[in-house]
Amino acid sequence: MSRECREYRETRETKIAVEFNLDEPGDIEISTPIPFFNHMLETMFLYMNSRAKVYAEEKKSVDDHHIVEDSAIVIGSALEKCLGDRVGIKRFSHQIVPMDDALVLIAVDISGRGGAFIDLSFSREAIGGLSLENVQHFIDSLAKRAGITIHVVKLRGFNDHHVVEAVFKGLGMALYDSTRIVGSGVRSLKGVLR
Numbered sequence: 001m002s003r004e005c006r007e008y009r010e011t012r013e014t015k016i017a018v019e020f021n022l023d024e025p026g027d028i029e030i031s032t033p034i035p036f037f038n039h040m041l042e043t044m045f046l047y048m049n050s051r052a053k054v055y056a057e058e059k060k061s062v063d064d065h066h067i068v069e070d071s072a073i074v075i076g077s078a079l080e081k082c083l084g085d086r087v088g089i090k091r092f093s094h095q096i097v098p099m100d101d102a103l104v105l106i107a108v109d110i111s112g113r114g115g116a117f118i119d120l121s122f123s124r125e126a127i128g129g130l131s132l133e134n135v136q137h138f139i140d141s142l143a144k145r146a147g148i149t150i151h152v153v154k155l156r157g158f159n160d161h162h163v164v165e166a167v168f169k170g171l172g173m174a175l176y177d178s179t180r181i182v183g184s185g186v187r188s189l190k191g192v193l194r
C-alpha cells in the first residue's frame with residue numbers, strides 16, 4: 001500500500017501545490033520564497049520518510065505570513081484526505097528531539113479534532129525570511145486542517161535555528177510514526193477518528 005497525498009489551492013494571495021507519500025521515501029523538492037521555510041519543510045519531509053514536492057508562490061508580495069499559512073493548510077488538507085477513515089493507523093506518537101543545545105518535545109494524536117498547544121520561546125524575531133511567530137502559526141494551521149492534535153514544548157535551547165529545526169524534525173518523525181499501519185480497525189473506542 002502506498003498512500004499518496006496531493007492538494008492544490010489557489011487564492012488571490014497564493015498558489016500552492018503539494019504532493020508527498022506516507023509510504024515512500026525519495027526526492028524532496030521544496031520551492032517557496034522563504035529560504036529558512038524551505039529548509040524546514042525539507043527537514044520535516046525527510047524525517048517523515050516521504051518523497052515530496054512543495055511549490056508555493058505569493059501572487060501579491062506582502063510578507064511571509066500568507067505563504068506559511070497557506071502551505072500549512074494545503075499540507076494539512078492533503079494529509080487529512082490521504083489518511084481517509086484512519087483505519088489501522090497507530091494514531092499516537094511522541095518524540096523528544098535534541099539538536100545540540102536544543103531539546104524539544106512533540107506529541108501528536110491523529111484525533112480528528114485538530115488543535116495545537118505550543119510552548120516555544122525565541123530570542124530572535126526571524127530566521128532566513130521566516131518570522132518566528134510563524135513557526136507556531138504553521139503548526140496550528142496544519143493541526144486544524146489535518147484534524148491532528150499537536151503539542152510542542154521547548155524543553156531547553158538558546159540557539160533559535162536549532163530549536164526550530166528540532167521542532168520540524170520531531171514533527172516529521174511524529175507524523176511518520178503515528179501514520180504507520182498497526183491494525184485493521186479504527187483505534188478508538190468511539191469507532192471513528194474524523
Ligand SMILES: [Mn+2]
Binds near residue numbers: 039161165
Ligand atoms: Mn539547519
